[in-house]
Amino acid sequence: MRLLALALATSLTVAGAATAQTGAPNATAPAPSSLPSLTSPLPPRADGKPPDFAFGAYQRGNFLFALREAERRLDQNPRDAAAMTLIGVIYRDGAAEGKNDLEASRWFRLASNLGDPQAAYELGALLLEGANGVPKDRDAAKAQFERAAAQNQATALYNLGVMALDASDGRKPDFAAGAQFFLRSANAGGDDGAYSYGVMLREGKGVPQNLAEAARWLKRASDAGVIAGQVEYAIMLFNGEGAPKDETQAVAILRVAAAKGNPIAQNRLAHLYVDGVVVGRDLARAAAWNAFAKAGGLQDQGLDVATANLTPDERSRFTRIVRGTIGN
Template identity: 45%
Template sequence: MLRRAALLLALLAAPGAAPARADGPAPDLAFGAYQRGYYQTAFAEAMKRLDKDKSDAAAMTLVAELEAQGLGVKQNMPEALRWYRLAAAQGDKNAQFALALAKLAGKEGPKDVAGARDLLEKAAARNHAGAWMQLGILALEGNGVASDFAKAAENFRRAADLADPEAAYSLGLLYREGRGVEKDPQQAAYWLKRAAEGGFLAAQVEYGILLFNGDGIPADESGGAKWLVRAANRDNPVAQNRLSRLLFFGRGVKQDRVEAAKWNILAASAGLRDPRLDGESNKLTPQERARVEKSLRDYLGK
């Protein structure tokens, strides 16, 4: 599992990425340009930094990421890996994480789980949330040995405590199923809520359903519906299907058969068919059907 977004966020959170205060150090042009999408400038400024200081690990990692993704420069994975190795040897946790992902993906040759784990442990020791998350995934995968759910839960918790929403979601699921931790609906709801608030889409769906049903927390149909609305608008078919049900029958939201039919069509187009909702849609009047078509056009043109 390649977690490129985690690396990008980590790069932007690097010390050099923060805006300079009026009485502070000079602004970091390389990371500032990268953050704003001026990739050629970011590459040029990072190379200037390396001309001045060949041990600038953060600049090495930035150059590597630009070359790995082909941002502002021609994509060059061998050269990107070279820069990642140099930065990782300097102790840069973002480079260690990226290099570990490359080893897991076989971009350096045959898949190297042991080498990746070693790098992930080094990055995790420096509080890299993505590294803890990936170590949790490795514990679940087993890689030739039995899955270690308890170890996975511990690693996910470390990542979640560092504000990784995917890790909070994964930990919530373990609490819900009682895998690696004692089954605990309240803890499941707590971690799923944290993941949902962190913007993790699957968690927004799961937490919305939990909240609606009162599973591990007091039932709040209106609150649950709001999370489903948020996830449905992010094109999640499960959320669209559940929201359609709520709208057809007026649970947690005001009944709106037109909007209900719209969401049912969108969920069905993603492969989630629901005969009961199709039956409700077939009861619409010609005028309502015309409004559904308009609502669909408006949504798809968003």
């Protein structure tokens, strides 16, 4: 299942300096990451039956067999929407035949018209992004997302929330609508919806500010592995906002997000090592995490200055830490 790489409105940005006076990290909330679809499971068939041979072959990476089996199913039942959706996914990803977005959109449209919510979502994704042979059409994409959302499809609900916050082309963000879409997505099982709803609760955008509820939703996103949620929940834990203050646990969560390549988490860990907050002061580790954050696009002159004059031993350890982290 794919999530569109759409950015949340800039008004969801968390204000603040890189560190608070206590050394507590602060962050800018990025949009949830895009997830690959090639090996992600499709939802169960709408008729409630267990996954069939086509689905199982797709899950095992035997895409050509999955395509042929789905085509066989359609020979038996020309209205098998789940088989149509699977064929569309295979063409969209170029998994068995050459990548063909136009052919994928044709299959998705057929399945969407038969009421398949996953197909409606996938067609909406192609229309919103614009693809080879598929003209970009925001209004048509929204209509497909709405069709999928009517059946409680979590990613369609999430993307409707993002679209509600879209301020491009002179649009006025609708924070209330966005918050409700994110809540519905979260309640339908969407962890990125949980993250986004938690951010809006924390900021009081579209809903009354409620730090305790924000922390609850962000914890769910964090526990589910949403990296942005891990960063935001760790910050709330560190500062004791909406949840009991727990600096040790906050740092542990930041480490997880940093190891996954999140530059905000890497930057905050670097500050903690410079300041000696929770972790011991260690300029070699601070320099290493700062280097990773900079490679991810997050510049921090203060960290550059703080780690500019490493001793020979610190420089040696810096090299070992970097090499050990990247596996060289």
